[in-house]
Amino acid sequence: MNAKETGAALLFDGRADDDPTLALIHEALVDGLAAGGWAVDDWRLRDEKIAWCSGCFGCWVKTPGVCVHEDAGRDVAARAARSDLFIYLTPVTFGGYAAELKKALDHVIPILQPDLKKTGADTRHPQRYERNHDLLAVGTVPAGLGSGAEARTFRRLVQRNSLNLQPLRCTAGVLERDSGEWEVRVAVNAWLAEVGVVPAVAPPSLEMQEAGA
Amino acid sequence: MKTPQRALLLVGSPKSGASASSSLGTYLLEELEKRGLQTETVGLVKALRAEEATEALHTAVAAADLVVLSFPLYVDSLPAPVIRALELIAARRADLPAAAGDKPAFVAICQCGFPEAEHNEVALEICRNFAAAAGFAWAGGLGMGAGGMTGGRPLREIRGRMRAAVGALDLSAAELAAGRPLPDEAVRLMAKPAFPAFAYRLIANRGWRSDLKKQGATAPLDARPFA
Numbered sequence: 001m002n003a004k005e006t007g008a009a010l011l012f013d014g015r016a017d018d019d020p021t022l023a024l025i026h027e028a029l030v031d032g033l034a035a036g037g038w039a040v041d042d043w044r045l046r047d048e049k050i051a052w053c054s055g056c057f058g059c060w061v062k063t064p065g066v067c068v069h070e071d072a073g074r075d076v077a078a079r080a081a082r083s084d085l086f087i088y089l090t091p092v093t094f095g096g097y098a099a100e101l102k103k104a105l106d107h108v109i110p111i112l113q114p115d116l117k118k119t120g121a122d123t124r125h126p127q128r129y130e131r132n133h134d135l136l137a138v139g140t141v142p143a144g145l146g147s148g149a150e151a152r153t154f155r156r157l158v159q160r161n162s163l164n165l166q167p168l169r170c171t172a173g174v175l176e177r178d179s180g181e182w183e184v185r186v187a188v189n190a191w192l193a194e195v196g197v198v199p200a201v202a203p204p205s206l207e208m209q210e211a212g213a
Numbered sequence: 214m215k216t217p218q219r220a221l222l223l224v225g226s227p228k229s230g231a232s233a234s235s236s237l238g239t240y241l242l243e244e245l246e247k248r249g250l251q252t253e254t255v256g257l258v259k260a261l262r263a264e265e266a267t268e269a270l271h272t273a274v275a276a277a278d279l280v281v282l283s284f285p286l287y288v289d290s291l292p293a294p295v296i297r298a299l300e301l302i303a304a305r306r307a308d309l310p311a312a313a314g315d316k317p318a319f320v321a322i323c324q325c326g327f328p329e330a331e332h333n334e335v336a337l338e339i340c341r342n343f344a345a346a347a348g349f350a351w352a353g354g355l356g357m358g359a360g361g362m363t364g365g366r367p368l369r370e371i372r373g374r375m376r377a378a379v380g381a382l383d384l385s386a387a388e389l390a391a392g393r394p395l396p397d398e399a400v401r402l403m404a405k406p407a408f409p410a411f412a413y414r415l416i417a418n419r420g421w422r423s424d425l426k427k428q429g430a431t432a433p434l435d436a437r438p439f440a
Contacts, residue, residue: 052258060421061421093299116413122331
């Protein structure tokens with residue numbers, strides 16, 4: 001797949017602790033985006049106080065497009081509206097996103113309109129903005145469970161999200177928590193290529209492979 | 214699954230007042246109570262507000278042999294506070310020595326604002342994974358579309374409109390009380406639309422415009438404040 005010229009990526013960093021594999025993935029994502037000439041809004045969510053979305057729908061019928069609560073949750077829609085690519089980084093939690101990431105994602109609904117429209121076989125909400133958002137979600141699972149039930153559910157969830165966000169490109173990546181640096185970089189570069197950030201390239205050199213082993 | 218003696222309802226709605234999650238879960242709990250089970254209800258958002266309340270949640274979970282989680286669909290998944298509560302429960306149970314005998318049962322009810330119940334499938338799969346991770350026996354999940362139609366009112370007050378849901382919960386209560394998982398018929402009934410999808414969309418879309426006026430909003434529904 002060809003790379004886009006450049007764009008703005010919003011990286012929802014949903015790490016709750018210092019998982020070394022997620023740290024490697026984060027580093028590889030930031031490096032890959034920079035190599036592709038992309039601007040990165042690298043948002044470390046654990047440093048943010050974001051109230052749980054209360055489901056009041058004020059962001060649809062009181063202040064359309066803006067969360068009624070005055071905290072960092074309001075920034076989710078503002079930052080998302082200015083981004084071409086959403087990147088979710090999370091430990092896979094029962095097959096879904098960890099609460100640290102989800103506390104922000106629950107506030108993404110102001111970028112949708114409230115109306116219900118039939119889209120294909122299902123009902124969905126129309127996008128509020130014309131700007132298209134591609135989606136890359138990356139999660140980690142315990143070693144040996146890369147093909148397990150939680151990894152499968154995670155991929156289904158991302159695919160489901162893509163039906164609502166309607167991205168042109170969407171990729172879900174799962175890595176096991178004992179993955180080495182070389183493995184992480186190869187995987188992340190491949191995923192970034194799938195969402196058009198970088199051109200698809202051959203795996204890193206043997207030297208890199210040895211360095212990461 | 215063993216025959217349960219004590220059922221715990223975990224209400225996952227982040228709303229502070231009445232909610233569809235509470236309506237559905239409470240009805241099931243009342244039906245279980247009629248069949249002789251002791252019951253207890255914990256609101257998850259409240260349980261996360263203070264350490265003491267979180268401890269009370271852990272105590273309630275440990276005492277139950279049937280746990281029912283009722284929650285609204287949020288962005289194809291569970292609301293963040295519900296995920297947080299499940300993370301805490303799983304972590305606590307991982308620290309406990311493995312209990313002898315049958316595992317406690319875990320059931321989930323998920324309802325969404327879309328008319329199609331299929332939107333809930335992935336969220337229920339997440340609940341099933343949680344049950345496996347936290348040492349519960351998965352007893353099944355019920356997914357419902359157009360959950361907002363309950364208006365957060367007790368199901369007994371609106372039985373006619375919620376006929377299928379009531380039927381699903383009656384069947385579920387009978388089976389769960391007997392120590393059996395949810396029957397397929399309950400899953401089918403709960404997913405049965407209470408209203409044709411096109412009519413639901415029409416009414417909902419009128420409702421948004423009416424709410425916009427009531428709230429005195431100065432911007433239109435399709436405003437683009439961050440364009």
